[in-house]
Amino acid sequence: xxxxxxxxxxxxxxxxxxxxxxxxxxxxxxxxxxxxxxxxxxxxxxxxxxxxxxxxxxxxxxxxxxxxxxxxxxxxxxxxxxxxxxxxxxxxxxxxxxxxxxxxxxxxxxxxxxxxxxxxxxxxxxxxxxxxxxxxxxxxxxxxxxxxxxxxxxxxxxxxxxxxxxxxxxxxxxxxxxxxxxxxxxxxxxxxxxxxxxxxxxxxxxxxxxxxxxxxxxxxxxxxxxxxxxxxxxxxxxxxxxxxxxxxxxxxxxxxxxxxxxxxxxxxxxxxxxxxxxxxxxxxxxxxxxxxxxxxxxxx
Amino acid sequence: xxxxxxxxxxxxxxxxxxxxxxxxxxxxxxxxxxxxxxxxxxxxxxxxxxxxxxxxxxxxxxxxxxxxxxxxxxxxxxxxxxxxxxxxxxxxxxxxxxxxxxxxxxxxxxxxxxxxxxxxxxxxxxxxxxxxxxxxxxxxxxxxxxxxxxxxxxxxxxxxxxxxxxxxxxxxxxxxxxxxxxxxxxxxxxxxxxxxxxxxxxxxxxxxxxxxxxxxxxxxxxxxxxxxxxxxxxxxxxxxxxxxxxxxxxxxxxxxxxxxxxxxxxxxxxxxxxxxxxxxxxxxxxxxxxxxxxxxxxxx
DNA sequence: GCCGGTGATTTTTATCATTAAAGACACCAT
DNA sequence: ATGGTGTCTTTAATGATAAAAATCACCGGC
Numbered sequence: 001x002x003x004x005x006x007x008x009x010x011x012x013x014x015x016x017x018x019x020x021x022x023x024x025x026x027x028x029x030x031x032x033x034x035x036x037x038x039x040x041x042x043x044x045x046x047x048x049x050x051x052x053x054x055x056x057x058x059x060x061x062x063x064x065x066x067x068x069x070x071x072x073x074x075x076x077x078x079x080x081x082x083x084x085x086x087x088x089x090x091x092x093x094x095x096x097x098x099x100x101x102x103x104x105x106x107x108x109x110x111x112x113x114x115x116x117x118x119x120x121x122x123x124x125x126x127x128x129x130x131x132x133x134x135x136x137x138x139x140x141x142x143x144x145x146x147x148x149x150x151x152x153x154x155x156x157x158x159x160x161x162x163x164x165x166x167x168x169x170x171x172x173x174x175x176x177x178x179x180x181x182x183x184x185x186x187x188x189x190x191x192x193x194x195x196x197x198x199x200x201x202x203x204x205x206x207x208x209x210x211x212x213x214x215x216x217x218x219x220x221x222x223x224x225x226x227x228x229x230x231x232x233x234x235x236x237x238x239x240x241x242x243x244x245x246x247x248x249x250x251x252x253x254x255x256x257x258x259x260x261x262x263x264x265x266x267x268x269x270x271x272x273x274x275x276x277x278x279x280x281x282x283x284x285x286x287x288x289x290x291x292x293x294x295x296x297x298x299x300x
Numbered sequence: 301x302x303x304x305x306x307x308x309x310x311x312x313x314x315x316x317x318x319x320x321x322x323x324x325x326x327x328x329x330x331x332x333x334x335x336x337x338x339x340x341x342x343x344x345x346x347x348x349x350x351x352x353x354x355x356x357x358x359x360x361x362x363x364x365x366x367x368x369x370x371x372x373x374x375x376x377x378x379x380x381x382x383x384x385x386x387x388x389x390x391x392x393x394x395x396x397x398x399x400x401x402x403x404x405x406x407x408x409x410x411x412x413x414x415x416x417x418x419x420x421x422x423x424x425x426x427x428x429x430x431x432x433x434x435x436x437x438x439x440x441x442x443x444x445x446x447x448x449x450x451x452x453x454x455x456x457x458x459x460x461x462x463x464x465x466x467x468x469x470x471x472x473x474x475x476x477x478x479x480x481x482x483x484x485x486x487x488x489x490x491x492x493x494x495x496x497x498x499x500x501x502x503x504x505x506x507x508x509x510x511x512x513x514x515x516x517x518x519x520x521x522x523x524x525x526x527x528x529x530x531x532x533x534x535x536x537x538x539x540x541x542x543x544x545x546x547x548x549x550x551x552x553x554x555x556x557x558x559x560x561x562x563x564x565x566x567x568x569x570x571x572x573x574x575x576x577x578x579x580x581x582x583x584x585x586x587x588x589x590x591x592x593x594x595x596x597x598x599x600x
Numbered sequence: 601g602c603c604g605g606t607g608a609t610t611t612t613t614a615t616c617a618t619t620a621a622a623g624a625c626a627c628c629a630t
Numbered sequence: 631a632t633g634g635t636g637t638c639t640t641t642a643a644t645g646a647t648a649a650a651a652a653t654c655a656c657c658g659g660c
Contacts, residue, residue: 125426126425126426126429127429129426129427129429129430130429130430130432130433132430132433133430133432133433133434133529134433135525135526135529154525157523157524157525157526158526160524161524161526161527164464164465164468164527165464168464168468223457224457224460224461225435225454225457226435226457226458226461226530227461227464229433229435230526
């Protein structure tokens with residue numbers, strides 16, 4: 001078997017569901033309509049039709065196909081939900097790298113990793129290639145991959161790069177015309193910050209998401225696909241570390257909220273220089289947090 | 301045949317060369333040494349040895365292997381130099397895309413492209429994946445790739461991103477301590493600019509490389525793998541376009557040299573603000589040149 | 601005669617089996 | 631002990647293959 005016939009099996013079962021909602025003797029929709037409804041190609045529909053025909057569930061051919069009997073549970077095709085999706089793979093891989101302190105410089109083993117992550121080797125290969133630009137991974141001369149690792153160096157450079165991008169975003173933001181929708185969004189985010197500050201004792205866990213929204217908003221004013229691409233990597237990594245460093249979480253979060261508010265206030269006062277200074281301070285704190293989180297994790 | 305036996309063939313021929321430099325009856329070095337000398341694994345060496353043995357060129361086994369007769373031309377194994385390397389692939393692909401022979405949004409065909417570029421389909425797949433982050437290419441939902449294309453939008457965003465990175469570099473540069481080696485390098489590059497300016501009438505073609513060196517120097521003061529990674533993409537694309545837009549090349553280049561010099565002068569005067577302003581102007585020109593080069597090419 | 605449909609065929613890509621190459625291990629000779 | 635060979639295992643690049651998508655050709659009813 002070459003490609004998995006998962007799509008065929010899923011379509012088959014979906015078709016059974018559809019038939020269950022119909023009466024015996026009813027005519028079936030056209031192949032094109034069925035294909036559109038299930039979101040697959042006509043080829044799959046036809047394979048399913050053939051199977052249903054040989055199973056005695058439908059009869060007829062060409063334009064006139066009718067339901068012969070109601071499908072029952074035994075007609076369903078089992079489908080092993082073995083392989084995971086691409087996003088899941090990304091999450092698991094990063095989790096593995098960032099959590100298990102995989103030593104820098106380790107040679108990666110495609111086959112083994114593919115088994116470990118439950119994906120076909122091919123998919124892993126492609127995934128690793130796509131990670132190439134992120135600097136976490138390197139192609140070895142004669143085949144194979146090497147994990148460069150999430151080192152302190154890496155974290156520092158990532159933070160600095162983030163700072164470059166985000167300070168630029170702050171400058172752009174401060175120069176936006178007053179009727180730009182971002183100002184309204186900023187107001188809303190400010191209210192959310194104030195709100196969370198009031199119930200910080202109980203809900204300090206909510207900060208991680210608010211933090212994400214705040215930084216996303218700031219960066220959203222820079223319409224640039226490269227910035228957006230990096231933003232994804234950055235927020236991913238920072239998000240991951242947020243989850244682990246539980247020390248002082250409540251106080252760190254409260255402090256971060258207050259830092260955000262100083263930035264927002266400066267922006268709303270259209271004081272670009274002040275906003276930039278506040279943002280610089282906040283990003284420095286953030287970088288320190290990331291580094292200390294790494295140190296803590298290393299010892300654990 | 302699974303993997304190509306190119307390595308075996310190359311090693312075989314290399315071994316013949318090595319034997320030609322020896323006398324009949326001489327003993328051969330150990331397998332480990334041979335492997336190290338040819339840069340391949342012992343497995344390959346052993347295969348070659350076996351072949352040489354059955355061809356009657358060497359005799360003996362184990363530690364004692366001796367040359368039996370001098371190899372001649374007929375002993376060489378032919379090797380089809382079919383597949384091209386990875387760098388070559390990158391060059392060809394970018395060439396193909398950037399020349400606009402391809403409309404934006406086209407679905408890419410792995411097999412066809414692989415044939416066109418003389419690489420195994422697999423290699424192309426991996427290459428495309430590695431290009432994913434550059435924003436030129438997109439993965440379609442159910443397999444396949446789509447070329448987003450080098451559009452005007454893309455060029456604008458690339459230029460703006462370049463500007464963010466490079467202005468940051470300029471700021472860092474201006475703040476370097478006086479004994480930093482970059483200052484000496486800057487002096488040298490300044491001299492090169494002055495030199496080229498004197499012989500601009502004849503050698504204006506040399507500017508492209510000088511331009512590359514100048515921008516590389518400026519960015520080199522930011523030690524950051526992400527910056528470096530993007531710098532590669534950026535310089536590649538700008539370099540490619542330089543090659544095509546031949547209109548006014550001599551005058552454009554002279555103007556660019558003068559712009560570089562104003563930046564250099566401001567830096568040497570430690571006037572960060574002025575340097576930033578000059579750099580901003582230069583990058584704006586550069587962006588315009590890129591865009592007009594694209595328009596020109598589009599009409600052609 | 602055109603439009604929505606089916607039948608048959610051609611492309612195209614994801615997976616699998618295969619094999620060259622690399623590396624590990626055990627043993628041998630000096 | 632050290633440097634070597636013989637044997638075996640592991641690994642990743644390739645070609646073959648099958649699933650799915652896309653395309654083409656044709657048909658029948660209004």
